Amino acid sequence: MLLDDRYPVLETLREEAGVTLFRVEGGWVYFFAVKTPEDKERFYRYRAAVRRLQELGLLEAQISAKPGRHYVFFTEKPLSGKPPPKEALAALAPLGFGGDHLAMAEEGVAYLSPWPLKGRKGATGRGRGFLLGVAPGLLLLALGLWLFSQGLYRYFNPPEYPVPDLVGKTAREAFLLLKDTGLRLEVSEGNDPTKPKEVVLAQEPPPGTRLREGRTVRLTLNQARLNPLPNLQGLREEAAEARLGELGFRVEAKALLESPEPLGTVLATDPPPGTPLAPGAGVRLLLSRGQGVGSTVPLPQLTGLTREEALFLLNAAGLQAQVEEVPAGAPPGMVLAQEPAPGTPMPPGGGVRLRVAVRGEVLLPPAPPKPRERTLNLTLSLPPEATGRQVRLVLWDERGEQVLYEGPGQEGLGLEGAYTIQGEARFRLYLDGFLYQEWTP
Structure with a gap:
């Protein structure tokens, strides 16, 4: 038998509550049969516990959450009798796992079990041992009566719990808030790259709803999948910048290259199209400066000059000017900004944008036509x-x-x-x- 076309099965060690433990070549595999919402919640809670240990650097594991292949593989390591570290116990406690679920190796955790491992032998009181040996029937009878009374009380007086506000909370915070409420938890995946990973995006029912014990609260956890960079090749510089802005990216740098394409046409991007990027990531543009433009001239410093002085310098350098008038507290006619930056090599006839301060009526460039x-x-x-x-x-x-x-x-x-x-x-x-x-x- 071959698990996921990767792990040859040597032996089936244990099967309980929809989870099977296999011994495979090189380690162990806990394989989850995910068929119901309860099975899915059990697996995601177990996966979250494994990831907490990985984040602490205490555990090595391979996790699969593909449809029909929900499992965790642990590399085989020699076990030791050392106690679990306190940080591991603190990280696992909110998820319902403790020291009896951990198998320790010399250099860290060997594996995390979804069931309690075989307990250590501990000392018991002599009085209790005597009582269990002499009168087990009395203890069982007392326990049965107590459970029966508790069951009757809960049947006629089912407790209700208010659903807390979980949107915006981390997965760990949500588990802690629901841990002692008696409510069941069902988790599904969502995607919002603008928010942190494993943050609750939505919940059902809404906060403040009162539910009886055993009812289900459904959470949508953010997986924050990254957005791919679109293909900008062939677009004008202004259109490429606008497209990146719509997607939440920014222009990090620009470079010019002589090519047959018109001046300002996007030739390539770094990273290339299709690369997954996080919101706010920088993109470098390679732009065409035309063909056969000859030698370049450095763009002079124009900011702080008057409009007439800036136009005179650009005309002397053989460059073209595009002026945008903006309202400002600076003296009218003063150049507030320029693009490209001073010192940029410019081909003869290249265009330069100037932002000039004005008062009163403001002349803005016409809005680009909407795509058909x-x-x-x-x-x-x-x-x-x-x-x-x-x-x-x-x-x-x-x-x-x-x-x-x-x-x-x-x-x-x-x-x-x-x-x-x-x-x-x-x-x-x-x-x-x-x-x-x-x-x-």
Whole structure:
């Protein structure tokens, strides 16, 4: 038997509550059968505990959360009798795990068990041992009567708990707030790159709702998947900057290269298109400076000069000026800013933007025309590689990303529909989070 096409199974050691422990070549695998919301919550709580130990540098493990392949692999290590470290116990306590779930190695934690391990032999009081030996029936009877009375009380007086406000809390904070409420927890994944990973994005029911013990609170945890950088090649410099701003990216630097493309056309980006980036990430643009422009001249310092002085210097250097008038407290006609920066090598005839202070009426450049809308028809059959994998089909246009399908894949599964787009558009097909295919309609 081969688990996930990676781990040859040597022996099945234990199976309990939908979790099976296998001994494989090189270590152990805890394999979770995730079929119900309760199974999913149990696995995500166990995965969160493993990650806490990894963040502390105490554990080495490989985690899989793919559909039908929910497991954790631990490398085989010699076990020792050393006690678990305090930081590990503190990190595991909010998630319902303790020292009896940890197997220790000399250099750290060997593995984390979803069930309590075989307990240590401890000393017991002689009086209690005597009582258990002499009158076990009395103890069992007393315990049964107590449990029966508690059951009757809870049946006729079921406790209710107010649902706390969990949106914006971390996963650990949410677990702590719900730990002693008697409410069950169900977790699903969400995606908001503007917020930290594993932060609660939404909850159901809303805060303040009173629920009886055993009812379920559903949370959406942020996985903060990064947005891919779009293809900016061929766009004008202004359009590329506007596109990056819409996606939450910024222009980190620019460079000019002689090419047949018109001045200011984007030739390439660093990083390349399709690279996942976090919000606020910087992008470097390689721009065309035209072809056959000859030698360059350094752009002089223009900020602080009057409009007439700046235009005179640009005319003397053989450069073109584009003036934007802005209201400011500076004297009218003073140059407030320039682009490119002083000292930038400029080809003859190159353009320079000037921002000049004015009072009263302000002349602004005309707004760029809105992209024309059109309708696209899509008909797609999933390839054989999509079987058993998580599929995500998205449509990119001038307005950003639109998710067309997200779910389990199957060979030949048909996806079709009509979609309204603006400007340039691209389809992207992801398998298990990795880009499989990209095409332009």
